Amino acid sequence: MTSRDGERTPMEEERMNETIRQTLAASRRPPEPPLDAMWVQIEQRAFGNAKPRLVLHTRTSRWFIPTLAAAAALVFGVGLGWYAAPRNVVTQIVAPPVATVASVATTPASQHTASTEAIPSNTENAESVASASPSQGSARVQEAHSVATPRSPDLTAARLASQFNDVGGGSEMSRYLAQTTLLLASLPSGHATAESDTAVATRAGELLTQTHLLLDSKAGSDPTLHRLLEDLELVLAQVARLRGQRNGTDLQLIHQTLTAHDVLPRVHDATIEASITD
Amino acid sequence: MSEAHLIARVLEGDRLAGRELYDAHAPRVYRLAYRMTCDEDMARECTQDAFVRAFSKLGGFRQEAAFGTWIHRIAVSVVLQAMRSQRRRSARFVDMEEAQHVAAGDDTHDAELASRLERAVDELPEIYRTPLIMHDLEGYTHAAIADVLSIAEGTSKTRVAHARAKLRDTLTALRDR
Numbered sequence: 443m444t445s446r447d448g449e450r451t452p453m454e455e456e457r458m459n460e461t462i463r464q465t466l467a468a469s470r471r472p473p474e475p476p477l478d479a480m481w482v483q484i485e486q487r488a489f490g491n492a493k494p495r496l497v498l499h500t501r502t503s504r505w506f507i508p509t510l511a512a513a514a515a516l517v518f519g520v521g522l523g524w525y526a527a528p529r530n531v532v533t534q535i536v537a538p539p540v541a542t543v544a545s546v547a548t549t550p551a552s553q554h555t556a557s558t559e560a561i562p563s564n565t566e567n568a569e570s571v572a573s574a575s576p577s578q579g580s581a582r583v584q585e586a587h588s589v590a591t592p593r594s595p596d597l598t599a600a601r602l603a604s605q606f607n608d609v610g611g612g613s614e615m616s617r618y619l620a621q622t623t624l625l626l627a628s629l630p631s632g633h634a635t636a637e638s639d640t641a642v643a644t645r646a647g648e649l650l651t652q653t654h655l656l657l658d659s660k661a662g663s664d665p666t667l668h669r670l671l672e673d674l675e676l677v678l679a680q681v682a683r684l685r686g687q688r689n690g691t692d693l694q695l696i697h698q699t700l701t702a703h704d705v706l707p708r709v710h711d712a713t714i715e716a717s718i719t720d
Numbered sequence: 721m722s723e724a725h726l727i728a729r730v731l732e733g734d735r736l737a738g739r740e741l742y743d744a745h746a747p748r749v750y751r752l753a754y755r756m757t758c759d760e761d762m763a764r765e766c767t768q769d770a771f772v773r774a775f776s777k778l779g780g781f782r783q784e785a786a787f788g789t790w791i792h793r794i795a796v797s798v799v800l801q802a803m804r805s806q807r808r809r810s811a812r813f814v815d816m817e818e819a820q821h822v823a824a825g826d827d828t829h830d831a832e833l834a835s836r837l838e839r840a841v842d843e844l845p846e847i848y849r850t851p852l853i854m855h856d857l858e859g860y861t862h863a864a865i866a867d868v869l870s871i872a873e874g875t876s877k878t879r880v881a882h883a884r885a886k887l888r889d890t891l892t893a894l895r896d897r
Contacts, residue, residue, distance in 0.1 A: 458888045469834045472754035488775035
């Protein structure tokens with residue numbers, strides 16, 4: 443490093459040093475350190491703090507969380523069984539539990555006909571349990587079995603699809619995950635009709651919109667949840683395209699995505715996590 | 721509460737003790753990181769990384785040196801690594817307002833001077849730049865610099881003198897124009 447210091451007096455050098463110091467001190471003046479913000483990160487990383495919490499609404503009642511977790515686990519189990527089983531026995535696997543549920547929570551006699559054609563809601567079912575008399579029971583069980591027979595395979599999907607809107611009371615994320623689980627567990631079988639496809643596809647479209655919103659929300663900033671939401675985005679986009687006129691490969695692709703990305707087990711984990719966070 | 725006691729508590733997982741240590745040293749670490757990088761985000765990240773590293777390696781800290789020296793040593797290392805891997809020269813800026821504020825009453829303190837000096841500091845080899853910033857801008861003693869950079873005190877003095885000489889040449893060249 444060469445210097446022209448030989449031409450300057452010590453006093454002159456000192457004055458120049460001071461000029462340099464002042465100039466650099468001004469141009470590199472540090473801002474106020476964001477102590478609290480930095481500490482949050484440090485604490486999380488150094489002390490193994492809890493994972494970033496999902497920002498969720500907390501109007502959930504105490505009993506809802508374990509109920510939701512149990513329901514999600516149940517639906518998850520059904521869903522897992524559904525897509526793990528060979529395609530030609532799907533209807534038989536799904537049908538019995540639905541028949542059991544339906545035998546307890548069937549609709550009043552006046553609504554029987556409608557129940558085989560229209561999509562009944564959970565609320566109606568719950569009310570019918572409270573009002574049903576024992577004498578009506580056997581007829582309803584028979585009716586329920588007829589509902590769950592392989593002759594009407596789409597009804598299972600239709601019933602589950604009808605429940606999407608009834609999963610409520612929890613936080614936004616919990617509700618979303620429960621609804622998505624229901625949707626994925628009730629994907630139409632190979633024999634589905636255009637109507638059931640449309641019902642499920644419409645619901646998938648709604649959930650897809652919700653997925654986009656969640657991806658952009660604070661909850662979506664959690665890396666694990668973000669990846670799950672991205673995978674769900676892909677699956678839901680595929681489901682939303684089911685519009686009756688489809689071939690076998692559509693469903694096959696959906697199931698491949700579900701299997702390849704372990705979507706259902708991850709949704710299950712996220713549901714539990716969200717219910718804890720609530 | 722002594723620093724040794726705080727460290728013992730941090731090792732037991734006491735976050736409040738960790739926060740106390742952090743509060744005592746973070747402002748200075750952040751200032752130094754900012755002076756070295758001239759980048760707010762980078763300074764913040766480096767400060768965080770330095771403390772995370774310090775807390776995770778606290779078990780191996782023998783307390784032969786003060787915690788302050790140790791955390792500064794880690795911080796300088798983190799900053800230098802970050803600067804090497806991310807040459808964010810473009811992010812370095814001259815605060816024109818500040819420069820003009822200093823310029824009041826003295827023609828040499830203008831924006832161009834600040835800009836040229838900044839560039840000259842950036843062009844200094846790392847071994848000269850770090851002691852210069854620590855000593856002339858942040859007021860560390862040569863003994864402290866020697867501790868942090870693991871060099872002899874005399875070496876620190878020599879390097880600061882070299883850096884200053886280079887910057888004086890820049891200043892002279894600017895005046896001679």
